[in-house]
Amino acid sequence: MRILVVGAGAIGGYFGGRLMEKGEEVTFLVREKRKQQLDQKGLLIESVHGDLNLEPKTILCGESAEPFDVILVSTKSYQLDGAIESFRSYVNENTMILPLLNGYAHLDKFVNEFGEERVLGGLCFIEATLDHSGKILQTSPVHELVFGEIAGRKTNRILSLQKSFSGTKAAFTLSENIEQDMWHKYLFITTFSGVTSLFRSPIGPIREHEHGHKTIQILLKETAAIMRAIEAPIDIHIEETQMKRIFGLNYGMKSSLQRDMEKEQQTEADHFFGYLLQHAAEKGIETTLLSAIYANLAVYGAGLVSPK
Incomplete structure (x- = not known):
């Protein structure tokens, strides 16, 4: 082939x-x-x-x-x-x-x-x-x-x-069942890249901190709620599954989006978060944390093209 x-x-x-x-x-x-x-x-x-x-x-x-x-x-x-x-x-x-x-x-x-x-x-x-x-x-x-x-x-x-x-x-x-697999990965990568880019940290220190742990849980819940509202084929217990997976990651693991920020490169903010926020707005779903993550990336992106 x-x-x-x-x-x-x-x-x-x-x-x-x-x-x-x-x-x-x-x-x-x-x-x-x-x-x-x-x-x-x-x-x-x-x-x-x-x-x-x-x-x-x-x-x-x-x-x-x-x-x-x-x-x-x-x-x-x-x-x-x-x-x-x-x-x-x-x-x-x-x-x-x-x-x-x-x-x-x-x-x-x-x-x-x-x-x-x-x-x-x-x-x-x-x-x-x-x-x-x-x-x-x-x-x-x-x-x-x-x-x-x-x-x-x-x-x-x-x-x-x-x-x-x-x-x-x-x-x-x-x-x-690749469609479900893709949505499950989407939920995982949204959460992983979202919190690591927000805290500018590998996953280990975030999940160890009391409020970092809560942030991961809230983001999983917000994102999964949007996916269910648009009838994405996600599993009923996917939040618990993904939480276990995030806690199984290496302590020092970073997301590729976070690495892009460290290199002062463009990110996939619109593709990951903007897409979900658009659907959330259409469905009237509150997305306090997801919106904050997207705003953080938007401000970062604006700084790439602004005079320093």
Whole structure:
């Protein structure tokens, strides 16, 4: 199966690298600067599951190539429009598009652009970052990519994709309920990134503090209430499940959104929080904490473009 990975950052580079390691036919669609890094140094992965130094096949946007069987998209939400244009010419009627973005709003965009029949559901669990030299640092035992048909069917194409994804050193899991899995991840990432960005702290000190603990509980409750109001398919006990998961995280773990703030980069505030707040306003749901988190990120974002 011919696989195109859009970008070679921490997520796409890691999972694409593990597929390359297995022997799958993987191509990375990259920008010129990243191509130069990869040409000079290779695709470098430093991981608790074993290091890799690979020589990846790359193409630049606009470069001629035959359509691909599957396209993995793991860009940030604010890069999505550009990413879609960069791979549009590599899509045909049989191409599967597998987005790994957090949240849910992006699915509508993919369906509008390419049609419902081409879009799969997907998400991943991984702690990874790209260092200044372009090396991917993967630092925790968890490295799972979950995928499936939105409707949950075991189609021939999804079984073929499962076969291509199997046998790697990363966990590629076929889900029969990917829509629910995506909403559950959305609830988790909203809470995790929300509190870590608000407190400017890893998760450990937040959950240890009495009021930090309460903040996590309140945010889970607020977010889940919005999701239930719009009939998202979340489990009845999901708040308790996610609370246990948050308390199982490494003490020093930070969210990727928090890391973006530390690097003074743009964040996915609108994609994560703005989307939920819009639905909350339509349903008349009070969102005191979620609104404060969004305001915190909006003020931070305004500071990126204001004179200092």
